[in-house]
Amino acid sequence: DQQVKQNSPSLSVQEGRISILNCDYTNSMFDYFLWYKKYPAEGPTFLISISSIKDKNEDGRFTVFLNKSAKHLSLHIVPSQPGDSAVYFCAASPSSGGSYIPTFGRGTSLIVHP
Amino acid sequence: GAGVSQSPSNKVTEKGKDVELRCDPISGHTALYWYRQSLGQGLEFLIYFQGNSAPDKSGLPSDRFSAERTGGSVSTLTIQRTQQEDSAVYLCASSLGQDQPQHFGDGTRLSIL
Numbered sequence: 500d501q502q503v504k505q506n507s508p509s510l511s512v513q514e515g516r517i518s519i520l521n522c523d524y525t526n527s528m529f530d531y532f533l534w535y536k537k538y539p540a541e542g543p544t545f546l547i548s549i550s551s552i553k554d555k556n557e558d559g560r561f562t563v564f565l566n567k568s569a570k571h572l573s574l575h576i577v578p579s580q581p582g583d584s585a586v587y588f589c590a591a592s593p594s595s596g597g598s599y600i601p602t603f604g605r606g607t608s609l610i611v612h613p
Numbered sequence: 614g615a616g617v618s619q620s621p622s623n624k625v626t627e628k629g630k631d632v633e634l635r636c637d638p639i640s641g642h643t644a645l646y647w648y649r650q651s652l653g654q655g656l657e658f659l660i661y662f663q664g665n666s667a668p669d670k671s672g673l674p675s676d677r678f679s680a681e682r683t684g685g686s687v688s689t690l691t692i693q694r695t696q697q698e699d700s701a702v703y704l705c706a707s708s709l710g711q712d713q714p715q716h717f718g719d720g721t722r723l724s725i726l
Contacts, residue, residue: 503655533714542617542704542717543656588656599711600646600669605655 502526503591505604512611518576520607522589525570529591533601534563534574537586546587547574550594579611615639619705619718627726628697634690634721638707645688646708646715647680649701656704662688663711692723700725 504523512518520534530551535543549556549563549572556563562575576583586608590601618637626632638645647659658672662682673679677695682688692699702722706715 531712535717540719542706542719543715545714545716548714590656594712599644600658600661600672601715602658603648603656605653 500525501604502529503589503602503604505587505589505607507607508605509608509610512579512609514581514611514613515578518574518579518583518609518611520574520576520587520589520609522572522574522591522604523570524572524591524602526591526593526602527570528593529602531592531594531599532563532565532572533590533592534561535588535590535603536583537588537606543588576609579609581611581613584609584611617705617707617716617718619703619721621721622719623722623724625724625726626695629694631691631693632695632723634692634703634705634723636688636690636705636707636718638686638688638705639716640686642707642709642716643685644708644711644713644715645682646706647688647690648704648706650704650720651701659690659703695723695725697725699723 533548534546537543565572586606589604592601643664645662648656661669677693680690702720704720706717
């Protein structure tokens with residue numbers, strides 16, 4: 500039973516446009532969320548995070564939105580660049596309760612066309 | 614280097630052999646995680662070390678899997694009597710604390726023939 504779901508295995512976007520990657524979670528104990536980017540043959544790289552006390556966090560071209568009532572978060576990349584082409588993983592965890600172990604989604608492969 | 618280092622980068626072995634995978638975390642990081650990623654799957658949690666606390670082994674898939682972390686630094690993941698379904702990329706990550714983003718190594722690609 501997947502607690503973190505990325506329902507789109509892939510996404511194709513034109514350079515300069517907005518990329519929107521979605522993530523849904525089921526565990527109401529999750530209150531800390533992260534996005535990672537992964538290039539082939541490399542480990543995931545931390546991109547941006549958000550805690551449940553916020554509904555938006557922005558870092559340059561990357562913005563994460565959190566809708567707690569819908570248990571949904573999204574990553575917006577604008578403008579998209581060819582170098583953004585990678586697999587993006589959403590992760591979620593409880594930030595209290597002793598053991599912090601993020602649960603990862605299966606990833607969305609983003610392709611940004613020049 | 615300043616990042617998480619994993620070795621070997623690739624390992625091919627025969628079914629039934631034991632393998633040892635190594636992870637050097639970032640200096641000063643108290644938390645260390647092992648994950649594996651099978652083809653087309655997400656990151657599957659295996660084991661978590663936090664400081665001197667007992668490790669959380671809840672993700673280990675069978676008793677053929679074990680891990681240790683010596684001196685709060687280097688960690689070794691051991692798989693005994695390997696099976697073909699153990700083929701995957703094994704990723705190690707470390708973080709400054711349990712509520713901090715993880716820094717991942719590039720993984721060990723394990724292939725069981």
